Amino acid sequence: MNISEKDILKFLVNPKTQRQAFEMIVRQYSEPLYWKIRHFVLSHEDANDVLQDTFIKAWTNLDAFKGESKIATWLYRIAINVSLDFLRKQKNASKIGTDEDVSISSKLMADEYFDGEEMQAQLQEAIATLPDVQRMVFNLRYFDEMKYSDMSRLLDTSEGALKASYHIAVQKITEYFKHKD
Amino acid sequence: MDKSDQVLRRKFGSKAPFRVPDGYFDDFANEFMDKLPEQKARIVSISPWWHYYRPAMFVAACICGVVMSFGIYLHTSHFSNEAKINVHMESLSNNTIDQMADYTMLDNEEIYASLVDNQ
Numbered sequence: 330m331n332i333s334e335k336d337i338l339k340f341l342v343n344p345k346t347q348r349q350a351f352e353m354i355v356r357q358y359s360e361p362l363y364w365k366i367r368h369f370v371l372s373h374e375d376a377n378d379v380l381q382d383t384f385i386k387a388w389t390n391l392d393a394f395k396g397e398s399k400i401a402t403w404l405y406r407i408a409i410n411v412s413l414d415f416l417r418k419q420k421n422a423s424k425i426g427t428d429e430d431v432s433i434s435s436k437l438m439a440d441e442y443f444d445g446e447e448m449q450a451q452l453q454e455a456i457a458t459l460p461d462v463q464r465m466v467f468n469l470r471y472f473d474e475m476k477y478s479d480m481s482r483l484l485d486t487s488e489g490a491l492k493a494s495y496h497i498a499v500q501k502i503t504e505y506f507k508h509k510d
Numbered sequence: 511m512d513k514s515d516q517v518l519r520r521k522f523g524s525k526a527p528f529r530v531p532d533g534y535f536d537d538f539a540n541e542f543m544d545k546l547p548e549q550k551a552r553i554v555s556i557s558p559w560w561h562y563y564r565p566a567m568f569v570a571a572c573i574c575g576v577v578m579s580f581g582i583y584l585h586t587s588h589f590s591n592e593a594k595i596n597v598h599m600e601s602l603s604n605n606t607i608d609q610m611a612d613y614t615m616l617d618n619e620e621i622y623a624s625l626v627d628n629q
Contacts, residue, residue: 344551351546356539363535367528377534381542388546396556445527452522471515472526499514 331357334400347391355384358401362408368468369412370419371433371453373442379415383408398482405483413461433457455505459498466491467498 332353340350362383367376386407387394394403434450437443443450456464466484469475470491477488484491 338556342554342556347551347554348546348548352539352543355542359538359542360535363530363538364528368526371528373528373530380538384542385546389549391552391554394554442529442531443527444529449522449527452518453526471518472524474524496514499518502518 337400338396341391341394351388351391354387354400354404358404359384361401362404365405365469365473366408366412368472369465370415371437371457372440375415379408379411382415383411386411402483409465409484413465416461451506451509452502455502458505459501463494463498463501466494467502470495 337350337353337357340346340353343350359380363376363380366379366383367373370376370379383404387404390407394400433454434447437445437450437453438447456467459467466480469480469483470477475483477491480486480491481488
């Protein structure tokens with residue numbers, strides 16, 4: 330059962346019920362947060378790690394939450410930053426690593442928590458070629474069907490810039506498959 | 511929906527085919543809270559609801575100020591114009607009637623009487 334944000338905030342500001350309130354937040358928001366993270370990091374294990382890091386960051390920075398945005402927006406922002414940090418570390422680690430590159434689509438097809446076909450694995454590979462922020466915009470719009478107005482509040486970017494970013498991302502993915510064919 | 515992604519959606523679908531282990535979300539909160547370290551309660555202060563609307567309120571206040579100033583300007587200039595017109599009309603009436611009186615050799619009383627009759 331979802332608890333209203335107003336009730337959660339009431340418990341959150343009270344030091345005696347703060348931990349209880351945070352547990353309500355974890356229960357209520359872990360699933361939607363997980364799927365946003367998973368679209369970035371692709372594997373379940375990585376998504377689980379990033380999700381936990383997100384909540385730890387939120388817990389240790391509770392005093393930074395001023396109620397000027399919704400709890401969900403605040404959490405999504407933390408999740409996006411943690412996901413982007415994770416991707417950057419992953420890219421740096423792959424540059425240093427000497428193992429032969431295994432394509433993303435091959436990794437996904439071998440992943441027990443990926444149910445898709447080869448084509449869908451290749452789409453994920455195409456998305457992974459986008460710059461990080463553009464990839465984020467693409468995932469939020471294409472898979473989550475998030476409204477541009479909500480995305481604008483989440484990312485603190487104008488709707489026009491987001492629409493342009495999404496349009497360019499779609500073009501790049503289309504071009505990717507044209508060259509592949 | 512954006513038209514630009516219609517081709518991609520027809521080819522690849524709209525859902526990412528990821529899944530999670532059974533019971534993952536049910537267990538996540540319990541396992542996470544068990545591991546979450548205790549900490550001294552943080553001071554969480556929620557800004558009043560209108561803080562979120564500060565930029566919009568500032569713009570609205572500026573617009574109100576401009577509208578009110580313009581309204582006051584129009585109001586005062588309207589009255590001053592009316593006053594000027596009334597003074598002008600009075601002086602015009604007096605001058606005109608005096609001139610008429612001289613020309614027609616009528617006295618003022620007869621002229622005023624004719625003006626009243628013509629209303």
